[in-house]
Amino acid sequence: MNHRLDGADAPYWQGLEQGRLLLPRCAHCACWLWPAGHRCASCGGIGMVWEERPLRATLYSWTRTWHRFGFTESLDLPYVSVVAEVEDCGVRLMGRMDDVRNGAGPDNPRIGEALVGRIGETVVGDDRIPTIIWSRAA
Amino acid sequence: MTHPLYGTTAIAGVGLRQFKRGTAPLPERSLLVEAILDACAEAGLDPAEVDGFVSYGDDKNEPVRLMGDLGTRRLSYSAAVWGGGGGGIAGAFGVAAGAILSGQASAVIVFRALAEGASGRMSAAVMAHHLNDHLLAAGLVAPAQMCAIRAQRLFEHHGVDPRIVEDLVRASYHHGRANPEAVAYGEDFDIETLRTSRWIAEPFRLYDCSRENDGAGALLLVSAERTRDLAKPPVYLLGCAQGTEAGWGDLMENDADALYATGGFRPVARDLYAQTGLTPSDIDCVQLYENFDAQGVMSLIDHGFCTVENAAEVIRFDNLIAQGGKLPVNTAGGNLAQGFIHGIGLPIEAVRQLRGESSNPVSGARTCLLAGGPGAPTVSSAIFASQVL
Ligand SMILES: [Zn+2]
Numbered sequence: 001m002n003h004r005l006d007g008a009d010a011p012y013w014q015g016l017e018q019g020r021l022l023l024p025r026c027a028h029c030a031c032w033l034w035p036a037g038h039r040c041a042s043c044g045g046i047g048m049v050w051e052e053r054p055l056r057a058t059l060y061s062w063t064r065t066w067h068r069f070g071f072t073e074s075l076d077l078p079y080v081s082v083v084a085e086v087e088d089c090g091v092r093l094m095g096r097m098d099d100v101r102n103g104a105g106p107d108n109p110r111i112g113e114a115l116v117g118r119i120g121e122t123v124v125g126d127d128r129i130p131t132i133i134w135s136r137a138a
Numbered sequence: 139m140t141h142p143l144y145g146t147t148a149i150a151g152v153g154l155r156q157f158k159r160g161t162a163p164l165p166e167r168s169l170l171v172e173a174i175l176d177a178c179a180e181a182g183l184d185p186a187e188v189d190g191f192v193s194y195g196d197d198k199n200e201p202v203r204l205m206g207d208l209g210t211r212r213l214s215y216s217a218a219v220w221g222g223g224g225g226g227i228a229g230a231f232g233v234a235a236g237a238i239l240s241g242q243a244s245a246v247i248v249f250r251a252l253a254e255g256a257s258g259r260m261s262a263a264v265m266a267h268h269l270n271d272h273l274l275a276a277g278l279v280a281p282a283q284m285c286a287i288r289a290q291r292l293f294e295h296h297g298v299d300p301r302i303v304e305d306l307v308r309a310s311y312h313h314g315r316a317n318p319e320a321v322a323y324g325e326d327f328d329i330e331t332l333r334t335s336r337w338i339a340e341p342f343r344l345y346d347c348s349r350e351n352d353g354a355g356a357l358l359l360v361s362a363e364r365t366r367d368l369a370k371p372p373v374y375l376l377g378c379a380q381g382t383e384a385g386w387g388d389l390m391e392n393d394a395d396a397l398y399a400t401g402g403f404r405p406v407a408r409d410l411y412a413q414t415g416l417t418p419s420d421i422d423c424v425q426l427y428e429n430f431d432a433q434g435v436m437s438l439i440d441h442g443f444c445t446v447e448n449a450a451e452v453i454r455f456d457n458l459i460a461q462g463g464k465l466p467v468n469t470a471g472g473n474l475a476q477g478f479i480h481g482i483g484l485p486i487e488a489v490r491q492l493r494g495e496s497s498n499p500v501s502g503a504r505t506c507l508l509a510g511g512p513g514a515p516t517v518s519s520a521i522f523a524s525q526v527l
Contacts, residue, residue, distance in 0.1 A: 004271055013271070035390045060391070061295070061398075063278075063286040066337035070262065071269075071279045078337070081276045083287060083391045092391045094276035111295045122275045131275040 002127070009036040011050045016119050016130035021055055023091050024048040034091040053091075055117030057084035057134065060092055062109045064099070074123035084115055084134050095132040096122070105136065113137070141377060141413040145526030147235040148365045148372035149357050151181030152486045156319060156353035156477045159254055166256035169354040170199055171207040174247055177356040182369035183245060188358070190215035190243030192234045194226030195480050195511075196267060199251050215243035219380065219518070222267025223281065224427050224481040224511025225402075229380030229518030231485070231508075234359045244360065250482040251354035260350050260480055272390055281429060282347055285513050286339040287391070289432035292399040293341060296446050300341055302453050303431035304329050306467065307345065307474060309458035310428070314471025317497035321351065322475035346431045348473035355482030357489065362526070373489045373522050376416070376505070379409035380518035388515040401433055401512030403440035406519050410507075411442070414521055418442040421521070422503040423466040423491055425484040428473050433512040438467075441509060441519065460498035469498040484508055485522075492524040 004013035015022030024036045028045030039046050060083040068077060080097040095117065101107050114137035122131040153176025155162075155169045162169055178185040186209035191201035201216040215237045219226030227250070234246040252260055264281050278284060293300045308329055314322030332345035365372035383405040385394030397404065411417055418441060428434030435453060438444055443465055444452035452465065460466045470476040470487035477483055488506040490496045504525060510518040 034392055035388075061287045061291040063283055063290055064337075064340040065277060065283055067280075067282070067339065069280045069283070071274055072277050075277050079277055081278050081283065081287070094272050094278060094391055096276055111291065122277065124274045129271050129275040 007036070008038060012036065013130060015050070015052070016132070019119055021053045021086070021117070021132065022050040023053050023086065023089060024050050032089045032091050053086050053089060055132065056087040057093070057115045057117065058087070059109055059111055059113050059115055060085045061111060062097065071124050080109060082109065082134055084117070084132070093132060095134055098133065098135040100136055109136070142239060143232065143235055143375060143377055144414060145374045145376055145523070146362050147238050147359050148362050148374045149489050149522070150183065150360050150365050150368045150370055150372060151177035151179070151358040152356070152489050153177035153180070154319065154353065154355045154483060154486050156351050156479060156483070158321070159350050159352055162253045162255070162352035166251050166253035166354070167199055167203065169253060169352070170249060170251035170356065171204060173251070173354040173356040174204070174208060174249065177247065177358045180370050181358050183358065185209060186211050188245045188247050189213060190234065190237050190246035192217050192219070192230045192237070192246060192248050193250055194219040194221065194230045195224055195250060196222050196263060197250055198257050199249070215246065221514055221516045222264045223514035224429065225514025225517040226380065226510065227427065227481045227485070227518065228378060228508045228510040228520035231359065231375055231520050232378030232380060232518070235375055235378065238359065238361050244364070246359045247356050248359060248485070249354065249356040250480045252350070252479050253352040268388070280339070282342055283339040285430045285433050286342045288399055288436070288513060289341055289430065292432060292436060296399055298435070298446060299450055302435055302450050303346060304332065305453050305455045305458060306428065306431050306434050307332055308455050310468050310472045310474040312455070312459055313469050313498045314475030317470050317476060320471040320476040322471055341432070342430055348429055348478040351477040351479050353477065353479040355479055355486055357485055371493055371524070373492045373524060374526055376521040376523050376526070377410050377414035378518065378520040379406045379413065380516060381406065382516050386515070399436065401436035401440045402514065402517045403437060403509065403512065403519060406517055407441045410519050410521060416505070416521060420505060421507045422505045423460070423469055423500045424507045424509065425469075425488045426467050426472060426509050427481045427484055427511045428468070429511055429513070431474070437509045437512040440512075441507065460496070460500045466500045469496050469500060481511060488522050492522060
């Protein structure tokens with residue numbers, strides 16, 4: 001496919017392409033390892049297994065971008081970027097979030113609120129990067 | 139036992155050339171050569187005698203290319219601190235001192251040069267160092283956004299009043315107003331300018347962000363002994379620490395929860411104070427790298443000048459200014475109001491302040507802490523002094 005298959009996190013990208021969130025755990029002590037690497041420093045074990053997680057998270061932090069930075073041309077301004085802590089594993093992922101301005105409830109995302117995700121994509125140049133897009137849980 | 143870095147090397151000369159972004163009258167490398175010549179001239183040292191160079195932040199000027207202009211006879215040491223941001227700036231002095239104390243070099247220039255024509259936008263270069271598909275997919279492509287997300291957590295989750303940054307910004311402009319070299323020289327700054335400036339990435343507006351300049355800065359480091367033969371009173375390096383610890387780094391936002399909304403300086407500050415035997419109360423002034431004002435606040439907290447709880451009591455305009463403040467910060471205006479050449483103006487002001495040459499002199503200042511670029515995966519800090527205490 002592309003350069004996303006070159007790194008230790010290739011299964012993450014392959015998972016998103018297939019509509020699933022896969023995250024790595026140590027094959028020996030089962031602790032979650034993110035960013036994906038090669039060795040678990042907790043137990044010294046080499047090797048990871050990838051497990052599917054539901055697209056549920058809590059909002060860890062966020063920013064709403066209003067300035068047109070290079071590489072963001074495909075995104076309508078303003079847009080919300082988040083750090084989301086995936087349920088039950090503590091792994092934090094960067095992603096985007098549907099804006100909540102002018103919606104029901106508070107106008108800004110709230111740290112700690114529950115999120116649900118879907119898999120979309122972000123166009124950067126000629127590339128289409130699979131992306132988790134979060135929204136406020138009903 | 140005294141730490142080997144304590145007072146054993148000193149800055150003997152400084153040079154700074156600064157211009158508005160995109161308006162430098164000389165090529166980047168020529169600006170750097172001019173800054174180095176100025177630093178050597180201050181010290182009364184023949185530039186051909188400089189035998190070492192250290193930089194940081196992916197500077198593009200490989201020292202060997204300076205030899206022709208400087209007349210370098212022997213280049214015996216060239217090195218750079220890893221990291222794409224300004225985190226390595228203070229660490230560069232530790233690297234230079236290490237070269238001198240171990241006999242690998244005797245006169246070392248610490249430098250940074252940046253002109254848009256040659257190096258492009260600094261923010262873009264810093265980000266190119268870090269960019270990956272996780273960031274691109276999230277639309278997170280600039281240092282402002284990465285720092286904004288950390289700031290949002292400091293304000294919203296840890297409960298620090300977002301208005302706290304205003305006093306830091308006001309103090310910076312207050313100092314810049316009196317500094318003929320500053321971008322804000324002679325300007326009356328109204329805090330409404332910040333409050334009404336356009337959003338960049340919430341919670342940052344334009345005036346929360348340091349804006350880049352073209353230019354070059356150079357500082358000449360030699361052994362403390364050698365400064366006796368040189369023209370300027372020495373400004374001693376008392377200590378320097380760099381790096382990070384477990385729970386902070388290039389972790390794709392998975393830093394330890396207790397560290398996430400910091401500048402990343404806790405281990406560095408701890409080591410720096412342990413090395414020198416000094417405490418925050420021994421520091422007479424601070425040159426604080428503020429890529430963004432909230433990160434400046436985090437850095438002050440990390441270095442023990444205040445806590446999350448009492449930050450609003452300490453980070454007050456009256457307290458931050460050279461004229462009577464207990465914690466004078468960025469006495470030349472800092473990155474915000476003096477000018478931003480990847481932070482190299484900050485150690486230069488530290489030297490000038492400790493020589494009594496600052497546009498905003500701090501009465502009786504003997505020590506100055508330099509805090510490097512906050513929020514970078516690896517950071518660094520140093521303490522300078524006008525005498526070995
Ligand atoms: Zn393990």
